[in-house]
Amino acid sequence: MSTEKPLPVIDHDSTPYWEAARQGRLDIPLCGDCGKHHFYPRSVCPHCHSDNLDFDTVSGRGEVHTFTIARRPAGPAFADDVPYVVALIELEEGPRMMSRIQTGDPEKVHIGAKVEVTFVKANDEVTFPYFKLT
């Protein structure tokens, strides 16, 4: 089993999202018909099924909708990170996205905590949007 951290397998739906993250922006799809954002990026809006979609730079602010403190790693690749906080972030614009909370004190994380995006470079191709408590 690999001890290298898994990287996203980027596809045509997600290329603009990951490219924006690499440039330090949080871009997610916005529907030109129903006016709602969605995440993860799709070619058809999951709310109204329109294909009139464009990427939109969002605020990067949100709150912790729920989370877990991983006391056991998701495989050996994450062993050095334990304990770490994986959290589902509800963005101000509505959609939820899975991420990590960057914190030295996992116990401080709670549902409803306000968070802001921060970008963490994995390699030249991939930068992850993490979040930090504000």
Next chain:
Amino acid sequence: MKNGREPVVVGVADAPLEDGKFVTKASVLGHAALVAKAAVEEAGLKLSDVDGLLTAGMWGVPGPGQLATVTLGEYLGIMPIFVDGTNIGGSAFEAHVAHAAMALREGYCEVALIVYSSDQKSLRSRNLGGRPSVLSMQHETPFGMPTPVGGYAMAAQRHMHEYGTTSENLAEIAVATRKWAQLNPEATRRDPLSIDDVLSSTMISEPLHLLDCCLVTDGAGAIVMTTAERAKDLNTRPVAVKGYGEAHTHWAIGEMPDLARLLPAQKAGERAMKMAGVSHSDIDLVEIYDSFTITVLLSLEALGFCKIGEGGDFVSGQRTAPGGAFPMNTSGGGLSALHPGMFGMFLLIEAVRQLRDEAGERQVKGAETALVHGTGGTLSSGATVILQKD
């Protein structure tokens, strides 16, 4: 109106385990074939009578397991004319019962065989990590999401936040289930368990402890269904399939519409109970998928046995234990009996044995109607079956 084509279960079988591993030496398909043969023979049928084949599994992927019914049919040496390889996770077999029931009613097949086999424990292959992060998983796996426990932990956290559910509430489920396992000689874990034991077990993914999680074992099971008319000639005690329902909402836990409410269970349960014409007070025992303690709590609420948010109170005071008001997971469940990756098959087998009065020391006296509810994926899918003594 009855026409003789009402679907019934006429045979069940499962493979013996020791310390969670298969006792018999056979391949994963060998175990599938052995339980299939045992189940059809219990019904007084032969494998060559089978014309409907339904299976789901995790073996042989990538490879022949990608076409699971085809590969299993080949191994069994049969040519089914109705097949269903629906794989929606651990609830697949409840959905298979539904699909077989429809095929039988329609005259599309006469004898349907549903099979599951996994040698994950023997192979030490239980590991959902290390898979490429494709499609929706590119947005979860790279963040170190523990799978599948992390998703269930997030649902538990949310339920605790919204409704004040506690770790003690969840531990009640693990403890009650263990008490049933102590009455089942085939169960893997039969040592005594207290709420304190659960709460002091290793924290895996907060708020879920090690003993909130199901076992990892081998396992194989089979169910044979036919019509009420055909069953008349068989040397068996048929159990009627009175109602069924299924639904799913998401794969990635981040896409779950409401993390504190199990919508597939609500949808599937309502439909199954309406079809069967039963209400909650008619149900004598329930078999509910217990991949994790929280799975049970969310299912009980969504199925309407208590109000949303009141699951913690509902399971308190060992109400679901032997002798309690609400007999649940009477084999010892996935938490204490066995959990070979996809447990839904074994919920059905246990319900059938209970309804045939074959459950020995753990028999629920006078049980006539059972509700079986499977959950698959990460709270992704749900399928309900209502079984009744014929």
